[in-house]
Amino acid sequence: KALILLNNYNKNTMKKNTLLLTLFLASFFANAQQYQWYEKLSASSGSNLYVNDIEIDNDYIYIVGSFTGTVDFDFTSNVDNRTAVDEDAFIAKYVMETRQLVWVTTTNSAGNQVAKKVVPTSTVYTPRLNVIIMNNSNSFSVKSVDFFTGNIFATSQTYTSTGSISINDFVKGDGIDLFIAGSFTGSLNTESITVNSSGGTDAFCMLIGNSSDTSYNVGWTRAYGGSGNDTANGIAYYSGNNRLFITGGFEQTADFNKYTNPNVLTLTSNGDKDIFVVDVSLSTGLPFNSS
Numbered sequence: 001k002a003l004i005l006l007n008n009y010n011k012n013t014m015k016k017n018t019l020l021l022t023l024f025l026a027s028f029f030a031n032a033q034q035y036q037w038y039e040k041l042s043a044s045s046g047s048n049l050y051v052n053d054i055e056i057d058n059d060y061i062y063i064v065g066s067f068t069g070t071v072d073f074d075f076t077s078n079v080d081n082r083t084a085v086d087e088d089a090f091i092a093k094y095v096m097e098t099r100q101l102v103w104v105t106t107t108n109s110a111g112n113q114v115a116k117k118v119v120p121t122s123t124v125y126t127p128r129l130n131v132i133i134m135n136n137s138n139s140f141s142v143k144s145v146d147f148f149t150g151n152i153f154a155t156s157q158t159y160t161s162t163g164s165i166s167i168n169d170f171v172k173g174d175g176i177d178l179f180i181a182g183s184f185t186g187s188l189n190t191e192s193i194t195v196n197s198s199g200g201t202d203a204f205c206m207l208i209g210n211s212s213d214t215s216y217n218v219g220w221t222r223a224y225g226g227s228g229n230d231t232a233n234g235i236a237y238y239s240g241n242n243r244l245f246i247t248g249g250f251e252q253t254a255d256f257n258k259y260t261n262p263n264v265l266t267l268t269s270n271g272d273k274d275i276f277v278v279d280v281s282l283s284t285g286l287p288f289n290s291s
Contacts, residue, residue, distance in 0.1 A: 039075040039099055043067060047084075050114075055129075057120040060102065061094045064115035064131055067106075075099040082106050089115035089133050091145055103150035112136055117170035119178060120147075128153075130170075130178055137164045138186075142178070142208060142216055156208065156216035162186030163197065166231065173237045173244075173282060176209045177219075181246060183231035190221045198255070199227035203248050205235060205285055222259065222285035224278065226266070228252035243288050247277045257287050 043049040047069020055062045068087050074080040075094065080101055082090070085108060093102040107113040114134040121128055127147040134140045138161045144154035159165075163185030171179050183201040187194055190206055202225035208216050224230065228251025236245045250269060256278050257265035265287055267276055279288040 041071060041073060041075065044070040047071060052115060053117050055118050055120055056096065059096045061096050062091065062118055062120070062129060063094075064089070064091050064118045066090065066112075066114040073104040074101045076101070080104060084108075085110050087112040087114065089113040089131075091115055091118065091129065091131055091150065093147075093150065105145060105150040105152065107133065116140070116167045117180075119170050119172050121172055121176070121178070130172075132167055132170055132180065134165075134167065138162070140165060140167060142180075144216070154215060157191055159188070159190045159206075161188045164201075166201075168231065168233045168248075169235045171235050171237050173207075174239060177282070178208050179205060179235050179237065179244060180208065181205045181232035181235045181248075183229075183248075184223075188221065188223070191218045193218060193221045195221055195223035197223065198225055200229040200251070201225070201231055203230045203232035203246070203250070203254075205232055205244070205246055205280070207282070207285065219283075220285045222280070224254065224256045224258075225250060226252055226254040228254070228269075229273075230254050237282075241288075242282045244280050244282050244285075245277060246280060247275060249273045250276050259286060 049067045049071050051063055051065040053064050066087050066089050068084050070081055070083045072079050072081050073092050076099060089107045090104060092104040115131050116134055117132045119130045121130055129145040131143045131145055132140055133143055139158050141158045142156040143152050145152055161184045165184045167182040169181045173179060182204060184204055185197050185201050187196050188204060202223045204223050206221040207219035209219055230250040232246050232248040234247045251273050253266050253268045255264060255266050280286055281288050
């Protein structure tokens with residue numbers, strides 16, 4: 001299996017369209033009719049290569065995913081082979097204009113690790129990438145990766161569920177704040193905070209802060225849902241008025257305010273599954289009340 005990147009830029013209209021479809025990013029210079037990106041990463045025979053997220057920051061491209069077997073992570077004629085222990089997560093950095101590999105970091109350990117999401121941040125500490133690593137179907141952690149070297153210099157605690165966990169979105173807030181959204185079954189344990197599914201899968205969102213070069217800390221974790229299958233698929237950070245918007249899908253009747261008194265704020269679906277949008281406080285994860 002191969003990872004293919006193609007970048008498309010229309011110079012006449014100065015309009016940039018970026019398409020990530022499966023493993024495909026397209027950009028094309030219309031005037032010169034020259035392809036800036038039209039490359040692939042290839043796994044060796046019998047190996048597999050998967051990509052889950054891509055970010056651009058300061059003229060560099062970062063891609064994250066997982067692989068088995070042996071993969072050459074260099075788009076150019078140079079060779080940088082890495083061999084996975086089982087299924088290893090990877091984080092790779094490339095120069096946007098030249099496609100040159102700057103560095104690649106892999107987990108290089110037994111078991112199945114998958115890099116799901118990447119978010120760049122720059123604070124008073126070392127500029128970093130924050131990467132979510134799924135360790136298996138019911139646990140994940142967040143790793144802080146140095147922009148310049150690819151070294152991992154901080155790892156959060158491992159967040160676990162007695163059932164399963166799915167990570168669907170990861171965004172940066174102000175300063176050191178990071179927000180994670182997805183779904184889970186059973187009990188989700190995030191440091192000292194435990195939330196429980198009401199039945200089926202529940203949506204969840206959590207706030208973590210990368211307060212130094214060596215640690216992450218959970219600010220809050222909230223579950224939203226009911227007896228059906230509910231999931232948070234996207235989050236949008238809004239700095240005005242201290243708010244976070246969460247969207248996803250829900251079945252039957254879902255409660256979005258389990259933690260206060262009165263503690264019922266429900267929606268009931270008309271079809272098998274409807275979508276929801278809920279506006280919550282950045283500081284608590286509870287539904288935002290403008291009064």
